[in-house]
Amino acid sequence: MTSLIEQAAARLEQLKQAGVDLGNASAPAVSTAPVAPATPATPEVAAQVTPVSAPVAPQSAPQARTLHPHETKRVELDLEALTAQGFLTPHAPRSYLADQYRNIKRPLIRNAMGKGAATLNHANLIMVTSALPGEGKSFTSLNLAMSIAAEFDNTVMLVDADVARPSMLRMLGLPPGPGLLDVLENSVDMADVLIKTNVDKLTLLPSGRPHARATELLASDAMSGLLDHMAKRYADRIIIFDSPPLLLTTESRVLASHMGQIVIVVQAERTPQSAVLQAVSTIENCPLKMVLLNQASAKADAGYGYHYGSYGYGQGYGYGYDRDDGQGGAQAVAGKA
Numbered sequence: 001m002t003s004l005i006e007q008a009a010a011r012l013e014q015l016k017q018a019g020v021d022l023g024n025a026s027a028p029a030v031s032t033a034p035v036a037p038a039t040p041a042t043p044e045v046a047a048q049v050t051p052v053s054a055p056v057a058p059q060s061a062p063q064a065r066t067l068h069p070h071e072t073k074r075v076e077l078d079l080e081a082l083t084a085q086g087f088l089t090p091h092a093p094r095s096y097l098a099d100q101y102r103n104i105k106r107p108l109i110r111n112a113m114g115k116g117a118a119t120l121n122h123a124n125l126i127m128v129t130s131a132l133p134g135e136g137k138s139f140t141s142l143n144l145a146m147s148i149a150a151e152f153d154n155t156v157m158l159v160d161a162d163v164a165r166p167s168m169l170r171m172l173g174l175p176p177g178p179g180l181l182d183v184l185e186n187s188v189d190m191a192d193v194l195i196k197t198n199v200d201k202l203t204l205l206p207s208g209r210p211h212a213r214a215t216e217l218l219a220s221d222a223m224s225g226l227l228d229h230m231a232k233r234y235a236d237r238i239i240i241f242d243s244p245p246l247l248l249t250t251e252s253r254v255l256a257s258h259m260g261q262i263v264i265v266v267q268a269e270r271t272p273q274s275a276v277l278q279a280v281s282t283i284e285n286c287p288l289k290m291v292l293l294n295q296a297s298a299k300a301d302a303g304y305g306y307h308y309g310s311y312g313y314g315q316g317y318g319y320g321y322d323r324d325d326g327q328g329g330a331q332a333v334a335g336k337a
């Protein structure tokens, strides 16, 4: 049985041959990859929080910096519960979902490590976004982070940058806590809010305490500065940003302009074609985009290539480069594979 990715690639190739306009030649390369629905979710994920080695920053945040040493917090994720919810975990048995994420992550890792075709600024900063809410950005971000952490030699940082609708800690069964917004407000150092996990190499940066000016902070110069700092200070890390949707907010576009790579999650069978086109047009200038078809069931996928193939994302959707069949040099990826 051919994979969804191969089927989709074949269909897009047919469309191209049939003369369907897939974009102008100067358009940036965009690749697409489908992700099938995971097994149905069970209600709550429970995670144990191990004794925290550094105290959580107190409410009177400005003083926090001087109150405690820079010891990274550590939590114990309940990996079995996460697996039961349909998320990838490092030691879960080989699955279709895991295989699909393997295909998706390869070009991302390669680019992040400067081994891709293009030289990218901030190549290790990967934004996960979508046109609309609820398309699977958080689901994708977590799975991508887990998948990369399982094979990548270096640390992966997962950042909850969807500050208006944060979900990372809840998804992982962890209590709310300080994070990105607190760093942007200058009330804490990043080292104080990073969380290490029992998944080797996976570090979390939560969105932080709810803040009236959350979206402004995300689009602020402070955020640009922080991203620049992160790209350089953690150049050997891959940093995944679970980000706000592109069409309902403007801060997501600002964020996008600082990212090396962008993954646009498209919920199969739901997101209108016009919405995806519009979303892509808001980040026209970002050099590297990958479109990920989320929850593409085999049945839905049957009509998908045709429906979405005419988006005009640009030429060079180049599935070859993230396939296992040797096209485009998939072997240049770190990890055990």
Ligand SMILES: Nc1ncnc2c1ncn2[C@@H]1O[C@H](COP(=O)(O)OP(=O)(O)O)[C@@H](O)[C@H]1O
Pocket (backbone or CB within 6 Å): 035, 036, 037, 038, 039, 041, 086, 130, 132, 133, 134, 135, 136, 137, 138, 139, 140, 167, 294, 295
């Ligand atoms: N491929 C998938 N398989 C199963 N459930 C999914 C998948 N993608 C998303 N979901 C579920 O759909 C809901 C919305 O996804 P979420 O990632 O929270 O969207 P967003 O972050 O874009 O708002 C969540 O309950 C999530 O677990």
Ligand SMILES: [Mg+2]
Pocket (backbone or CB within 6 Å): 137, 138, 139, 162, 165, 166, 167, 242
């Ligand atoms: Mg989300």
